[in-house]
Amino acid sequence: MSGRLRGVVLSVLAAAGATLVSGAAALGGSVLGADAWPGITAAALVAGLFGGTTAYVWLGARGGGGLPSSAKPGDPGESGLLATHAAHGPAIRGRLTGVDSDAVAELRRLREVAEGVHGVEALFDADLRLEWISPSIQRLTGRTPGECLAAERFVDFLVHDSDRRYCLRTMQKVLARGQGEDFEMRFVQEGGQVCWVACHWRPLYLEDGTVGGLRMSAEDIQGRKEAEYKLLETVAQLRRAQALSENYLMRSNDERQRLSALLNVIRLGILFMDRDHRVLYYNRAMLDIWQLPVHENLIGVRDVVLESRVVGLLESPEAYFSHIREVVGRHEISDPFEIRLKDGRVLTDVSAVVEDGSQGRRGIGRVWIYEDVTEQRNTARKLVAMAERDPLTNLYNRRRFHEELERLLADAARREVKVGLLAIDLDGFKPINDEFGHQAGDEVLVTLAREVGGIIRRNELFFRLGGDEFGVLAPDADEEDLIGLARRIVEGIGALRFEFGGRPASLTASLGIAFYPDHATDGEALIAAADHAMYRSKNSGRNCWSVAERAGGESARMSTSGRDEPQTGEQ
Numbered sequence: 001m002s003g004r005l006r007g008v009v010l011s012v013l014a015a016a017g018a019t020l021v022s023g024a025a026a027l028g029g030s031v032l033g034a035d036a037w038p039g040i041t042a043a044a045l046v047a048g049l050f051g052g053t054t055a056y057v058w059l060g061a062r063g064g065g066g067l068p069s070s071a072k073p074g075d076p077g078e079s080g081l082l083a084t085h086a087a088h089g090p091a092i093r094g095r096l097t098g099v100d101s102d103a104v105a106e107l108r109r110l111r112e113v114a115e116g117v118h119g120v121e122a123l124f125d126a127d128l129r130l131e132w133i134s135p136s137i138q139r140l141t142g143r144t145p146g147e148c149l150a151a152e153r154f155v156d157f158l159v160h161d162s163d164r165r166y167c168l169r170t171m172q173k174v175l176a177r178g179q180g181e182d183f184e185m186r187f188v189q190e191g192g193q194v195c196w197v198a199c200h201w202r203p204l205y206l207e208d209g210t211v212g213g214l215r216m217s218a219e220d221i222q223g224r225k226e227a228e229y230k231l232l233e234t235v236a237q238l239r240r241a242q243a244l245s246e247n248y249l250m251r252s253n254d255e256r257q258r259l260s261a262l263l264n265v266i267r268l269g270i271l272f273m274d275r276d277h278r279v280l281y282y283n284r285a286m287l288d289i290w291q292l293p294v295h296e297n298l299i300g301v302r303d304v305v306l307e308s309r310v311v312g313l314l315e316s317p318e319a320y321f322s323h324i325r326e327v328v329g330r331h332e333i334s335d336p337f338e339i340r341l342k343d344g345r346v347l348t349d350v351s352a353v354v355e356d357g358s359q360g361r362r363g364i365g366r367v368w369i370y371e372d373v374t375e376q377r378n379t380a381r382k383l384v385a386m387a388e389r390d391p392l393t394n395l396y397n398r399r400r401f402h403e404e405l406e407r408l409l410a411d412a413a414r415r416e417v418k419v420g421l422l423a424i425d426l427d428g429f430k431p432i433n434d435e436f437g438h439q440a441g442d443e444v445l446v447t448l449a450r451e452v453g454g455i456i457r458r459n460e461l462f463f464r465l466g467g468d469e470f471g472v473l474a475p476d477a478d479e480e481d482l483i484g485l486a487r488r489i490v491e492g493i494g495a496l497r498f499e500f501g502g503r504p505a506s507l508t509a510s511l512g513i514a515f516y517p518d519h520a521t522d523g524e525a526l527i528a529a530a531d532h533a534m535y536r537s538k539n540s541g542r543n544c545w546s547v548a549e550r551a552g553g554e555s556a557r558m559s560t561s562g563r564d565e566p567q568t569g570e571q
């Protein structure tokens with residue numbers, strides 16, 4: 001409190017007499033504490049209490065300067081109480097004049113009210129020195145009003161480092177402009193902790209209307225600040241989480257782009273269906289394979305609609321759609337399924353459930369992978385053909401002959417039927433080669449293969465076993481039928497006429513016939529029996545057929561009866 005104000009109050013106390021002085025003494029230096037209230041200035045309080053004294057005259061001149069204009073006598077709260085005292089100033093004054101002990105009691109009561117102020121009230125002089133501060137400062141900061149008053153500079157003593165400059169600037173501004181300012185700052189508590197307060201700075205006017213000091217009203221907003229901090233922290237966490245999820249989203253978008261680029265260059269058709277059997281994703285190859293328009297948007301299209309779009313391509317739609325139903329009904333990866341298309345292409349499909357990543361095996365859809373295997377199938381067919389066919393005549397070769405022989409014998413054993421083997425060896429083939437060249441020999445072989453191929457029946461198999469050796473396998477063979485076939489072959493070959501370099505050429509063949517199980521019970525023995533019969537034909541003058549001898553040396557019905565009219569190439 002300024003010396004001037006302090007003097008005023010002390011003179012009031014002197015005038016009030018010994019009782020009041022003792023009352024004031026009881027209040028100590030802090031009797032002045034009774035002349036300031038939260039929200040009301042010391043000037044107004046003293047005016048209210050000590051009207052009619054010197055103080056009243058002095059303070060009365062700046063009178064209501066500190067009293068909130070809105071405060072009225074009888075209002076609830078401290079401002080109202082003060083206003084009541086101000087209104088009744090003359091009565092109190094009267095009592096003070098007579099050194100009324102009631103006034104002292106009143107003063108005490110008011111002091112109690114001042115000390116009970118919840119927020120912090122403080123008065124500063126024009127040099128920004130602390131003149132008075134409410135006892136509540138101790139509850140807020142642990143510092144007593146005495147310690148605060150003793151400190152050289154209030155701002156340095158109580159205000160946090162970071163807020164000091166701003167606090168000082170604001171105080172100076174309020175002093176200079178005479179306009180209040182509000183801001184929030186931090187007090188430093190005795191233990192070094194920080195306590196946030198909301199400060200309201202108001203100018204105090206002197207009687208001449210100039211600003212003679214400042215009043216600070218501060219409320220504890222630590223709880224609110226902590227809540228704000230928590231809120232800010234939560235917001236920051238949310239922002240971090242959002243940034244993280246945006247980052248993940250961005251990365252997952254990049255990943256999707258990469259995957260999409262990859263899927264669009266591979267030749268496999270990829271189709272993702274969702275749980276509701278609607279198209280979720282497909283790649284370019286999928287459209288190509290199923291001959292769907294490149295720019296058509298199929299996303300969201302149901303599986304049944306998709307099936308209706310491709311049904312016209314399928315060789316066996318029913319078989320394919322029932323395969324789809326079967327696959328969809330199970331939860332496993334399907335086996336590759338071959339799809340034959342009317343245009344000759346061959347596709348395969350494989351399908352798997354797309355799991356949602358949880359452990360509950362919850363499918364979130366299905367992926368279908370299509371592959372056009374036409375090329376592969378053709379290549380495989382060519383390789384197989386190369387492996388089992390004679391490249392010159394395109395007849396099955398010796399390798400396939402052995403396979404078929406074993407298969408037919410096994411089948412014949414199970415069904416107890418006969419298998420016939422016809423061994424064919426050309427007569428006089430070498431002279432054709434020698435005389436007309438190897439190419440002429442080839443032509444003879446190709447022609448012969450075609451001619452004999454036209455003679456044998458659909459269920460009989462014709463092989464080139466090597467060189468000028470051929471063979472015919474006849475399942476479910478009947479002896480008479482096979483002999484008839486042998487005759488037709490001998491005649492057919494003998495009837496062939498060639499011309500090389502303007503010169504005619506022809507040849508004949510010698511045949512041997514053997515039956516399973518009549519002449520042998522396994523493949524090797526059957527071949528040997530047929531060969532043996534064929535050599536007998538050779539030895540019998542060629543251009544004929546012979547039936548093998550039965551096991552035990554018993555002669556076949558007709559060992560060389562094929563000799564009708566032996567023919568040679570020279571004929």
Ligand SMILES: Nc1nc2c(ncn2[C@@H]2O[C@H](COP(=O)(O)OP(=O)(O)OP(=O)(O)O)[C@@H](O)[C@H]2O)c(=O)[nH]1
Pocket residue numbers: 392425426427428429430431433437438439440441442445466467468
């Ligand atoms: N042009 C041609 N000749 C072949 C081929 N494979 C084997 N030969 C020839 O066929 C001939 C077969 O020999 P042989 O069985 O003695 O010929 P052949 O004159 O019919 O003798 P016989 O069976 O005793 O009548 C050989 O000269 C082989 O070089 C072929 O793919 N093309």
